[in-house]
Amino acid sequence: xxxxxxxxxxxxxxxEVIQETQNIRTLRVVLDDEERxxxxxxxPGQVGQLSVFGVGESTFVINSPPSCREYLQFSVMRTxxxxxxxxxxxxxxxxxxxxxxxxGFSFExxxxxxxxxxxxxIGMAPLRTLLLHMIDHRSDYGDIMIIYGARSPQDxxxxxxxxxxxxxxxxxxxxxxxEFPGWNGxxxxxxxxxxxxxxxxxxxxxxxxxxxxxxxxxxxxxxxxGFQDDQILTxxxxxxxxxxxxxxxxxxxxxxxxxxxxxxxxxxxxxxxPEL
Amino acid sequence: xxxxATTRLHQEVEASIGRLSTVLGWGAGYDPLHMTPLFVRSPxxxxxxxxxxxxxxxxxGYLVKSPGVQPPEEGKKIGxxxxxxxxxxxxxLIQEKLISRENLYIIGIPCRGTVDIRRLMxxxxxxxxxxxxxxxxxxxxxxxxxxxNLPLERFLARRCLRCRHPNPVIHDVLLxxxxxxxxxxxxxxRDVESLEAQSLDQRRAFWSVExxxxxxxxxxxxxxxxxxxQNRCIAETRDPRWLTQRVNLPEKFLYHFIHAxxxxxxxxxxxxxxxxxxxxxxVTLIKEKLNQITRDLLHYxxxxxxxxxxxxxxxNPAEAGx
Amino acid sequence: xxxxVFIPRDSLNQALERLSSKMNVWVPAASGSNKCGSEFVPYxxxxxPLLNRQTTTPxxxxxxxxxxxxxxxxxxxxxxxxxxxxxxxxxxxxGSPTLIFGARPCDARGFLLFDxxxxxxxxxxxxxxxxxxxxxxxTLVCLEWDSACFCxxxxxxxxxxxxxxxxxxxxxxxxxxxxxxxxxxxxxxLMEGDVPTDAQQQDARKLQEEASxxxxxxxxxxxxATDFKGRxxxxxxxxxxxxxxxxxxxxxxxxxxxxxxxITDEMQGLKGERLRSWDSxxxxxxxxxxxxxxPRPTRFERYRNRVGHKFSFIPEKYNGMIxxxxxxxxxxxxxxxxxxxxxxxxxxENACVCA
Numbered sequence: 006x007x008x009x010x011x012x013x014x015x016x017x018x019x020x021e022v023i024q025e026t027q028n029i030r031t032l033r034v035v036l037d038d039e040e041r042x043x044x045x046x047x048x049p050g051q052v053g054q055l056s057v058f059g060v061g062e063s064t065f066v067i068n069s070p071p072s073c074r075e076y077l078q079f080s081v082m083r084t085x086x087x088x089x090x091x092x093x094x095x096x097x098x099x100x101x102x103x104x105x106x107x108x109g110f111s112f113e114x115x116x117x118x119x120x121x122x123x124x125x126x127i128g129m130a131p132l133r134t135l136l137l138h139m140i141d142h143r144s145d146y147g148d149i150m151i152i153y154g155a156r157s158p159q160d161x162x163x164x165x166x167x168x169x170x171x172x173x174x175x176x177x178x179x180x181x182x183x184e185f186p187g188w189n190g191x192x193x194x195x196x197x198x199x200x201x202x203x204x205x206x207x208x209x210x211x212x213x214x215x216x217x218x219x220x221x222x223x224x225x226x227x228x229x230x231g232f233q234d235d236q237i238l239t240x241x242x243x244x245x246x247x248x249x250x251x252x253x254x255x256x257x258x259x260x261x262x263x264x265x266x267x268x269x270x271x272x273x274x275x276x277x278x279p280e281l
Numbered sequence: 282x283x284x285x286a287t288t289r290l291h292q293e294v295e296a297s298i299g300r301l302s303t304v305l306g307w308g309a310g311y312d313p314l315h316m317t318p319l320f321v322r323s324p325x326x327x328x329x330x331x332x333x334x335x336x337x338x339x340x341x342g343y344l345v346k347s348p349g350v351q352p353p354e355e356g357k358k359i360g361x362x363x364x365x366x367x368x369x370x371x372x373x374l375i376q377e378k379l380i381s382r383e384n385l386y387i388i389g390i391p392c393r394g395t396v397d398i399r400r401l402m403x404x405x406x407x408x409x410x411x412x413x414x415x416x417x418x419x420x421x422x423x424x425x426x427x428x429x430n431l432p433l434e435r436f437l438a439r440r441c442l443r444c445r446h447p448n449p450v451i452h453d454v455l456l457x458x459x460x461x462x463x464x465x466x467x468x469x470x471r472d473v474e475s476l477e478a479q480s481l482d483q484r485r486a487f488w489s490v491e492x493x494x495x496x497x498x499x500x501x502x503x504x505x506x507x508x509x510x511q512n513r514c515i516a517e518t519r520d521p522r523w524l525t526q527r528v529n530l531p532e533k534f535l536y537h538f539i540h541a542x543x544x545x546x547x548x549x550x551x552x553x554x555x556x557x558x559x560x561x562x563x564v565t566l567i568k569e570k571l572n573q574i575t576r577d578l579l580h581y582x583x584x585x586x587x588x589x590x591x592x593x594x595x596x597n598p599a600e601a602g603x
Numbered sequence: 604x605x606x607x608v609f610i611p612r613d614s615l616n617q618a619l620e621r622l623s624s625k626m627n628v629w630v631p632a633a634s635g636s637n638k639c640g641s642e643f644v645p646y647x648x649x650x651x652p653l654l655n656r657q658t659t660t661p662x663x664x665x666x667x668x669x670x671x672x673x674x675x676x677x678x679x680x681x682x683x684x685x686x687x688x689x690x691x692x693x694x695x696x697x698g699s700p701t702l703i704f705g706a707r708p709c710d711a712r713g714f715l716l717f718d719x720x721x722x723x724x725x726x727x728x729x730x731x732x733x734x735x736x737x738x739x740x741x742t743l744v745c746l747e748w749d750s751a752c753f754c755x756x757x758x759x760x761x762x763x764x765x766x767x768x769x770x771x772x773x774x775x776x777x778x779x780x781x782x783x784x785x786x787x788x789x790x791x792x793l794m795e796g797d798v799p800t801d802a803q804q805q806d807a808r809k810l811q812e813e814a815s816x817x818x819x820x821x822x823x824x825x826x827x828a829t830d831f832k833g834r835x836x837x838x839x840x841x842x843x844x845x846x847x848x849x850x851x852x853x854x855x856x857x858x859x860x861x862x863x864x865x866i867t868d869e870m871q872g873l874k875g876e877r878l879r880s881w882d883s884x885x886x887x888x889x890x891x892x893x894x895x896x897x898p899r900p901t902r903f904e905r906y907r908n909r910v911g912h913k914f915s916f917i918p919e920k921y922n923g924m925i926x927x928x929x930x931x932x933x934x935x936x937x938x939x940x941x942x943x944x945x946x947x948x949x950x951x952e953n954a955c956v957c958a
Contacts, residue, residue, distance in 0.1 A: 057868075058690055058875060058877075059870035059875040061866070061868045086519050101690075216894075246864070250725065253863030254884070254890055280899070280904065311944075312750035317847055320846045399640075402749075408747075410750065498855075498856045517886065518888075528669045557853070561635075561638045
């Protein structure tokens with residue numbers, strides 16, 4: 006798609022909208038060009054720029070599994086001008102898509118390993134695509150544990166498919182910040198639950214995504230559990246515009262999050278300037 | 282004379298630094314003509330303080346713009362060097378409760394005017410300047426072609442030529458004898474008046490040519506000590522979105538007039554907006570017009586009395602004319 | 604065919620006139636009456652080219668306009684289903700031949716970095732490429748510099764013709780113009796200058812040699828990448844160096860190598876445009892995230908990034924290339940006279956850092 010003009014979005018149509026939480030919606034979109042849709046491939050963790058023409062563009066991870074050829078899925082938290090408008094879209098509306106962008110997870114390197122997903126709030130979105138890919142290829146991976154937390158039960162995304170995840174032989178640990186009537190999962194912050202669960206670090210890769218404060222403490226606790234820097238992956242967010250490594254703003258030192266990221270290992274991050 | 286002003290400044294700061302956490306002043310910049318704001322944080326820095334007609338920056342904005350000068354330590358104050366114009370900015374900031382008088386130690390400097398360095402360079406034909414000395418009313422510049430005696434008066438900034446308050450209106454110490462104002466209140470708005478003597482078409486043409494050069498770099502805004510919205514300026518926000526990123530004339534007009542209107546009755550005419558404009562747009566003129574109206578209609582001059590309430594920051598239903 | 608011509612001073616306008624009938628011609632000229640500065644403006648017959656000083660703004664906008672349209676779009680009602688709207692996109696772009704006459708080596712050199720960023724990365728920016736391929740630089744041998752200039756400090760110099768197509772050597776009574784590559788030859792013929800005399804050629808050679816021996820800027824800023832990283836977290840250093848910074852965008856807007864941009868949408872009725880506009884890393888909003896988090900919240904982080912980008916990140920990414928052409932505009936136009944040379948020079952670990 007980018008041979009001609011990487012700034013030109015492809016037109017796509019919203020097929021389905023799922024209200025995940027009070028401020029998160031999931032959009033399933035289909036590229037209008039049927040041939041392109043059929044040929045569209047991406048790696049888990051890669052992102053797309055969604056355009057609402059007249060309002061602007063914003064970056065979201067493609068969180069459908071790569072095996073899914075019917076639609077591309079994006080989960081969008083309402084925070085700014087563009088996301089506000091994306092939340093007003095309904096099936097049949099046209100939008101623009103520039104995808105896939107960014108590096109994605111190098112899931113080939115994860116084969117044969119145990120996996121730990123640690124997600125907070127909307128941070129589950131980039132993990133979901135990799136998780137579903139792993140469930141699709143379950144025998145390639147060892148033990149899979151997910152620790153997923155949110156402020157309240159209503160703030161957990163993808164609740165409707167938790168059973169499906171568990172059916173994929175995945176240990177799903179859910180937690181919310183405080184007690185809620187009817188909640189029988191864990192109560193407590195994600196980093197604390199992580200320490201309590203204490204998954205073995207040996208031959209395991211941890212993939213972390215969530216709010217910066219959660220990431221900070223999760224990384225600390227993972228270290229306590231014996232995880233090495235090259236065993237921890239995270240996906241970063243930055244304000245982006247071009248999405249193709251030109252416009253300048255999403256750099257961390259020499260690296261551009263839009264081009265060289267959004268997936269980085271903690272080891273890579275340590276080699277970069279500390280400016281998150 | 283000027284050397285001794287700097288010496289007196291050193292003596293003053295040496296005597297008071299024990300009570301001050303930081304002193305804002307000026308120091309030597311990248312060449313002998315350019316001075317740069319200096320943050321004196323320890324006694325060793327004092328020797329680098331300078332006061333001369335090349336000290337052009339208004340330092341008061343540093344007190345309020347984030348991250349501002351560190352808050353004073355317990356029992357200490359922030360020292361700041363002010364000329365007449367700068368002291369009026371302080372008054373305005375005190376009136377608006379953005380800084381408190383008790384936290385400041387104000388070193389007042391009666392000012393005979395500062396140099397428009399750009400004009401000096403352009404008109405004097407100087408090149409590769411080696412040194413600059415100031416003696417009485419002469420700027421003695423040594424450059425590749427030898428020594429030049431340049432009368433200071435010829436190169437004063439426009440803001441200084443129309444200055445009515447060369448002496449700091451508030452201060453804890455005054456560095457020099459007060460000087461006689463250069464202009465009377467009647468004459469202060471002659472630049473605006475001569476522009477207004479032109480026809481509407483001429484004035485529109487004038488502003489179109491001037492504002493068309495605007496880069497929207499926002500130096501005028503950021504150098505203004507009273508432009509305090511800082512990171513929330515409507516020039517850049519998308520919500521509300523009053524301006525686009527286009528660089529056509531209407532956008533530039535709108536930006537400059539919003540800037541000026543936000544300063545109506547507040548602007549103390551320090552002239553920083555005009556001085557810092559890389560494109561030499563006489564933007565202070567817009568604020569001068571508003572101040573002229575404020576003077577004529579509301580009988581108010583900004584930045585003179587810390588106790589006064591600026592007319593547009595108050596509402597009096599009984600006010601004549603409302 | 605001769606690859607050099609002499610243009611007598613009083614027929615420069617005629618030569619530019621002939622060129623402007625075939626292509627866009629930009630020349631430095633005064634910014635207006637009573638102004639000290641000059642700018643690159645489109646040539647017009649009554650214009651007096653001002654070739655004896657650096658312009659306030661570089662010719663950056665000629666090849667990379669401050670605002671340009673990346674996309675136009677239009678919503679139309681779907682005749683089959685009036686509650687639906689369809690979107691049409693238009694992303695056409697084109698460059699037309701453009702000559703920048705009277706640039707200085709620093710001005711032309713700025714685009715060498717642009718070329719890397721816009722055309723040599725994994726993605727090509729066709730808007731830039733189309734204009735760049737159609738741009739020609741007739742560059743002066745620079746004989747005028749001041750205390751803010753430092754081109755020699757970043758590996759260039761007053762006779763550096765990298766990135767230029769024609770060399771213009773100002774002589775006593777005119778200009779010796781030489782084509783430096785094949786694409787410049789048609790431009791040279793269009794100028795219809797005189798065949799230079801031996802004396803003129805000798806004078807030009809002498810001037811070029813003299814100028815090439817000049818060192819503009821007395822520090823070497825070409826190897827600062829490692830030093831920068833060492834200072835990255837040294838808060839006291841950045842406080843000492845750039846406490847004065849006002850966080851305005853002057854330094855970036857007048858910089859020939861600053862290319863960072865924003866993209867915004869503007870709508871009127873059912874039509875709209877996606878605009879690309881110059882942005883500035885000095886602005887708070889530049890990196891402000893929707894969550895409210897800002898990785899570069901104050902002028903210290905922002906200025907640090909500007910220095911890092913030019914003297915550490917770019918050299919690391921592009922084989923040692925310095926992201927600065929030493930034109931000195933950021934120093935000259937800075938409202939508070941911050942000297943980037945000093946900031947970079949003092950990155951060295953043992954440098955004395957006074958406030």
